[in-house]
Amino acid sequence: MRLVIVANETMKEELLSSGKTDDIIIDWVSSAEALSSYPDADAFIDLLFEQNGSDDKILKQFLPKAVIVNSVVKTIEEIGQPFIRINGWPTFLKRKIVEASCKQGVDKAIAEKIFASLKRKVEWVPDVPGFISARVVSMIINEAYFAFSEKVSSKEEIDTAMKLGTNYPYGPFEWAKKIGLKNIHSLLTQQSNAEKRYHPAILLTKEAIES
Secondary structure, eight states, rough: OOOEEEOOOOHHHHHHHOOOOOEEEEESSGGGGGGOOTTTOEEETTTTHHHHHHHHHHGGGTTSSSSEEESSOOOHHHHHHOOOOOOOOOOOGSSSSSEEEOOOOOOOEEEEEEEEHHEEEEOOOOOOOTTTTTHHHHHHHHHHHHHHHHHSOOOOHHHHHHHHHOOSSSSSHHHHHOOOOHHHHHHHHHTTTTOOOGGHHHHHHHHHOOO
């Protein structure tokens, strides 16, 4: 199987962190526009999809082949194309489980085969903003910002407490930096339209704008 992936170096490193099997050939490109050079590829992954914002117009030309996009906030319903959507936020690509959503009738087996070749298992979840883990982590980060704003403790101490007390891989502020505050803020803002408890902390919003 030949796979073409749009990614930056960090994403490439995370995706290959578990290695890959010999039955897959990967071509790496830095933009969706470059995908046109690989019309005979079997499948396409755009890990910069959410960052670029308009790649759906380019990617839809490769349908009905498998097109997989990193879209944590925007749902398949909102995208309006039968792509396969995954949680490809920084740090989440390292995990052995890939959260994914797709429309009914889309061939899930091809995505499962692709990620099996990257030594990962696909977990199919509802097509909602944030999937599951990104939504939970964003809320943890938001609560940490509320605590810091109320002078409960320093950012460093809150990070240390969360890592030691909950065995998280990163503290909330450390995690926010790795994921990108703009990503966190975008998801929280989207979620807060339906549930006010997701409303982003004032300091988080300020730092997201400045980042």
